[in-house]
Amino acid sequence: MGYQRMRKKRWVPWALVTPALLIIVLTTIYPLLAAFYFSFHKYKLRSPPQFAIQIGDGGLRIDWSLLTLDNYTLAFRDSRFLNSLEVTFWFTVLSVALSVIIGLGIAVVVQKGGRLHSLTKALLIFPFAVSPALKGYSWRFMLNENYGIYDLLIDSLIIKPINAVLAIFNALPFVEIPLLSESIVWLGDRFWALFMLAMSETWGWAPLIALMFVGALGSIDGQIFEAARIDGANRLQIFFRVTLPLLRPVILIVTMLKTIFSLKMFDQVVTMTGGGPVRATQTINYYIHQVGFVRGLDIGYASAQSYILVVVLTICAALYVSLVLNRD
Amino acid sequence: MTLFRRISLLLALLAFLALPLGGALAQDVMDPATFGLDASKPYDGTQLQFLICCSTAPQFASAAVKGAEEFTAMTGISVSWGDLPFGSFQEQLYLEATNPNTEYDIVAFVDAWGTNIYDFLHPLNDFVEEAGIDWDDYGPAYQSASTGNSDTIYGLPFRGHPLLLHYRADVLEAVGMEPPATWQDVSAISQAIVDSGMDITPIAVQYGLNVDQNLFNWYSHLWGAGTDIFDDNWEPIFNNEAGVAATEQYMSYLRAGYSPEASVAWNEQEANQELVQGRAAMFVGWWWMASRMTNSEIPEVAENAAFAPAPGWEGGDTASYGYLWPVGVLAQSDSLDAALEYLKWLTHPLTERRIVLDAEDPALDTNVAVRLSVLADEEVNAVHNGLQGVASAVLADARTIPLIPEYTEIIPILAEAINELAVDSMADTQAVLDLAAEDVRFVMEAAGYYE
Missing domain, CATH: 3.40.190.10 (Periplasmic binding protein-like II)
Incomplete structure (x- = not known):
């Protein structure tokens, strides 16, 4: 009886999900399809667009001459676009590696009990809560060579002690080791600018990742570590042979999540580096935004670039799934 | 009569004599005829939206404050100034200008950015002529930047920088x-x-x-x-x-x-x-x-x-x-005439002069003027230690960048x-x-x- 009543009311589940579906169609599916359609047109915001599909008095008409692959072919001749792909790749590698490694390090340190550790865990979420644009401004300020706290810290805690040690060696006869520069222009050097951009991202993400690892570490049965110790394993062996393999599923999920976010890097590029020096930090999202909304207002070309990115991401995701996830 | 009473009487007499003078001064800036505004308030109740960046910066803030107090009282038109950060303003300008349903009526834009929205701006040539705006009161660089080196006036010089x-x-x-x-x-x-x-x-x-x-x-x-x-x-x-x-x-x-x-x-x-x-x-x-x-x-x-x-x-x-922020009216504005009425007041030499003379409040203190007559004004130069005179000398040789999209x-x-x-x-x-x-x-x- 109940089943038959449910069958009669099959429309109820549909009615419940329809609002959500409509919102997804309007905010995600429609823009995706529209961008795909635009990518085959010469469409700049500053002039009225001419689209292939035309609806007029004579009904629906398709003007095939207005469809073009020019935007796609242009992308592969555009050195700026190719550069942005390369920058995005290196930024992703750096920021993912730094976030996961530092996050894991923090987790190992704070996973132990105690009141202070609980407080530390609670505070860890704060960097992630800072808006990315603000993060960029803050880091630019903090890296300033005159009044930047990071610049001061790096000089005082790293460069000066190293130089002091090098100076001792240099006092020996026939030894002349060049000292490290105390005036690194962090955002004026191609490598350091990209590295610091990755660090600003790591600053926000590593604590969040640490919290994920803390949860995962807490769920590992203590008897496993006990058994390893009884078998004679030292701390390093336990970490690399027991802890890390057991954390593998979390590491994979965290890596995938961070990779997706790193590929979308935009805000800090705008507020921290402006894409510079030269083109060293022009990520693909930043470049697409410049092409579409700031420089050429070329929506057709920006759409084509976005779809090339979609293809690249799809290939990466497929490789990732086949190489990593399937193996598990 | 005590000295105190004598001084009090003298002050009272001076205050009485100054009343008509003060009234005349106040009338100048509160009289629609001074700015060529329609005294019958045909656009009373109209709400204009002004797309501009950094409206709290002193060079813009004074005009916003005075407009809210004086222009609205004279015309019944109220103007809401946007306050976008400079970094995101260019993108927003393009998106709003090319949007047929934009809520904005008036836009201020950097000269180089304007080239991309010329087709979406109401040409101001007729307005300049009818309103009796002295086009020669702007230097050659600012004229070029307002017209894109064409015959069409897309915006009036609003804030300019040598x-x-x-x-x-x-x-x-x-x-x-x-x-x-x-x-x-x-x-x-x-x-x-x-x-x-x-x-x-x-x-x-x-x-x-x-x-x-x-x-x-x-x-x-x-x-x-x-x-x-x-x-x-x-x-x-x-x-x-x-x-x-x-x-x-x-x-x-x-x-x-x-x-x-x-x-x-x-x-x-x-x-x-x-x-x-x-x-x-x-x-x-x-x-x-x-x-x-x-x-x-x-x-x-x-x-x-x-x-x-x-x-x-x-x-x-x-x-x-010579870097210029012209101010223009979007062609798709529903309140075109009211927006033009606002431009009369906003770009009037009296408004500009009063803004640069108003140096008491640091939040409103600005030296920025664009009209040659205001730049040459002795009182203005006295307030700003002759800075406008130096600016005039620079603007005589100033030029603008290529104004093509x-x-x-x-x-x-x-x-x-x-x-x-x-x-x-x-x-x-x-x-x-x-x-x-x-x-x-x-x-x-x-x-x-x-x-």
């Missing part, structure tokens, strides 16, 4: 030098400062990539050396012999150590900060920044703040970029080339400029300039 040399009078005096008239003088003075052993950077220059601010002074070098971005056929020529010489001179401040190594990443604000905080002796930048130096918290900076026209080229021209695509190519020369001290100027010229040509060719 480039000034900001310098420390005490430092130049200590080395026995006059303010530099040419860029070559800048090098000579910088060397003298270095030789003197003074603990101060000779000049702060912004070479970083940030909203293309590293190009502003490069243009002055380029034009001064007698070349340009394009020739008459839109072929890039900034990489010719004069262009290379100009660029090398521009880079020499960094390479000779006159501008610190860190300036390869500086934006305009950061370079200016070096001057304001007492670490640099010279800075060439927009005149709206002058008050930062005069209001510096470091006494020796504020007390020795001095300004001169931006340098020219030895044996060549003196030409610098494609130039917004070309600007990053040039800015990156300049930044590359700054970052890589071994880079060959000719080779870098040649490569940039190729990229520029690619953009122009794609836009059909060489067909």
Whole structure:
């Protein structure tokens, strides 16, 4: 009886999900399809667009001459676009590696009990809560060579002690080791600018990742570590042979999540580096935004670039799934 | 009669006599006829939306405050000013201007950005004529920037900025030098400062990539050396012999150590900060920044703040970029006539004069004016220590950048080339400029300039 009543009311589940579906169609599916359609047109915001599909008095008409692959072919001749792909790749590698490694390090340190550790865990979420644009401004300020706290810290805690040690060696006869520069222009050097951009991202993400690892570490049965110790394993062996393999599923999920976010890097590029020096930090999202909304207002070309990115991401995701996830 | 009573009576008499005078003054700025406004308030109740960045910056804030008090009382039209950060303003301007259903009526825009929205702006030629606006009261650079070098007026000059040399009078005096008239003088003075052993950077220059601010002074070098971005056929020529010489001179401040190594990443604000905080002796930048130096918290900076026209080229021209914010009306505005009514008040010389004279409140204190009559006004110059007179001298030789839509695509190519020369001290100027010229040509060719 109940089943038959449910069958009669099959429309109820549909009615419940329809609002959500409509919102997804309007905010995600429609823009995706529209961008795909635009990518085959010469469409700049500053002039009225001419689209292939035309609806007029004579009904629906398709003007095939207005469809073009020019935007796609242009992308592969555009050195700026190719550069942005390369920058995005290196930024992703750096920021993912730094976030996961530092996050894991923090987790190992704070996973132990105690009141202070609980407080530390609670505070860890704060960097992630800072808006990315603000993060960029803050880091630019903090890296300033005159009044930047990071610049001061790096000089005082790293460069000066190293130089002091090098100076001792240099006092020996026939030894002349060049000292490290105390005036690194962090955002004026191609490598350091990209590295610091990755660090600003790591600053926000590593604590969040640490919290994920803390949860995962807490769920590992203590008897496993006990058994390893009884078998004679030292701390390093336990970490690399027991802890890390057991954390593998979390590491994979965290890596995938961070990779997706790193590929979308935009805000800090705008507020921290402006894409510079030269083109060293022009990520693909930043470049697409410049092409579409700031420089050429070329929506057709920006759409084509976005779809090339979609293809690249799809290939990466497929490789990732086949190489990593399937193996598990 | 006691002395106190006598003084009280005298004051009362003076106050009585001053009443009609005060009333007349108040009437001037509150009388619609003064600004050519329609006294019958035909647009009463209209709400206008004004798309503008940084409306709390002193150069804009005073107009917003006065408009809300006075213009609304005279016309019944209220105007809501947007307040977007400069960094995101360009994108928002384009999106709103090209949106047929935008809620905005009036837009202020940077000259170079305007080229992309000319088709969406209401032409103002008829309005200028009917409202009796004196077009000749604007300098040639500002006229060009408002029309895109065409016959159509797309916007009225609203806020404009000549480039000034900001310098420390005490430092130049200590080395026995006059303010530099040419860029070559800048090098000579910088060397003298270095030789003197003074603990101060000779000049702060912004070479970083940030909203293309590293190009502003490069243009002055380029034009001064007698070349340009394009020739008459839109072929890039900034990489010719004069262009290379100009660029090398521009880079020499960094390479000779006159501008610190860190300036390869500086934006305009950061370079200016070096001057304001007492670490640099010279800075060439927009005149709206002058008050930062005069209001510096470091006494020796504020007390020795001095300004001169931006340098020219030895044996060549003196030409610098006159940077303009025109104000226009969107063609799709539903309140076109009310918006034009607002432009009459906003760009009126009396409004502009009162804004620059109002120096009491630091939040509203600005030296920025665009009309030649206001720049020449003695009272205005007295309030701002003659800054407007210096600005007039600069504007006489000022010019604007190429006002074609494609130039917004070309600007990053040039800015990156300049930044590359700054970052890589071994880079060959000719080779870098040649490569940039190729990229520029690619953009122009794609836009059909060489067909």
